[in-house]
Amino acid sequence: SQQGEEDPQALSIQEGENATMNCSYKTSINNLQWYRQNSGRGLVHLILIRSNEREKHSGRLRVTLDTSKKSSSLLITASRAADTASYFCATDSTGGFKTIFGAGTRLFVKA
Amino acid sequence: NAGVMQNPRHLVRRRGQEARLRCSPMKGHSHVYWYRQLPEEGLKFMVYLQKENIIDESGMPKERFSAEFPKEGPSILRIQQVVRGDSAAYFCASSPGDTGGQETQYFGPGTRLLVL
Numbered sequence: 492s493q494q495g496e497e498d499p500q501a502l503s504i505q506e507g508e509n510a511t512m513n514c515s516y517k518t519s520i521n522n523l524q525w526y527r528q529n530s531g532r533g534l535v536h537l538i539l540i541r542s543n544e545r546e547k548h549s550g551r552l553r554v555t556l557d558t559s560k561k562s563s564s565l566l567i568t569a570s571r572a573a574d575t576a577s578y579f580c581a582t583d584s585t586g587g588f589k590t591i592f593g594a595g596t597r598l599f600v601k602a
Numbered sequence: 603n604a605g606v607m608q609n610p611r612h613l614v615r616r617r618g619q620e621a622r623l624r625c626s627p628m629k630g631h632s633h634v635y636w637y638r639q640l641p642e643e644g645l646k647f648m649v650y651l652q653k654e655n656i657i658d659e660s661g662m663p664k665e666r667f668s669a670e671f672p673k674e675g676p677s678i679l680r681i682q683q684v685v686r687g688d689s690a691a692y693f694c695a696s697s698p699g700d701t702g703g704q705e706t707q708y709f710g711p712g713t714r715l716l717v718l
Binding site: 534536581594 | 710
């Protein structure tokens with residue numbers, strides 16, 4: 492299995508609800524990033540969390556990182572229909588240059 | 603300040619032809635990354651380049667694929683003798699390059715390659 496696996500694979504919620512997506516990885520990292528991709532578009536960077544950080548906020552986004560469990564979560568609060576997209580976590584590896592993406596979580600927010 | 607630009611946005615080739623994908627990084631960025639994305643999948647790293655240097659090409663097939671980032675001009679991903687399995691979206695990303703490559707990458711809109 493690959494570095495940076497998200498779950499669930501797909502998530503459907505009502506507008507106003509919170510959406511939580513998880514990411515697990517296998518090797519030691521320097522940082523972990525979350526990206527969003529709207530259908531047919533490129534990726535938009537959402538947030539970067541470093542290995543020595545445990546939590547980070549940006550607007551309606553909250554990211555946590557647990558290096559002991561090699562996992563991260565992305566929480567989107569008060570979701571909107573415009574949040575409908577695929578969300579990917581991406582990890583680097585200590586001493587490496589490669590950024591490895593998971594397969595993504597497809598979020599659908601119903602109006 | 604324009605973002606990362608890729609062209610063409612869509613490219614159709616017949617089997618055996620060559621595909622050339624171009625990427626102009628953000629102004630001031632000296633690092634470029636290429637990724638491939640199949641439908642319903644995440645991005646797969648292909649190659650990481652700095653100006654005139656390939657830093658990591660471990661994700662790029664050894665045959666038919668090549669990449670360059672010349673001193674002047676855009677980065678080019680070249681696929682020779684394309685096959686149907688090369689059909690995918692190819693994304694380029696750039697970063698400033700001032701923290702050793704482990705930094706936020708800014709993505710272009712992608713080139714969607716279809717091989718007939």
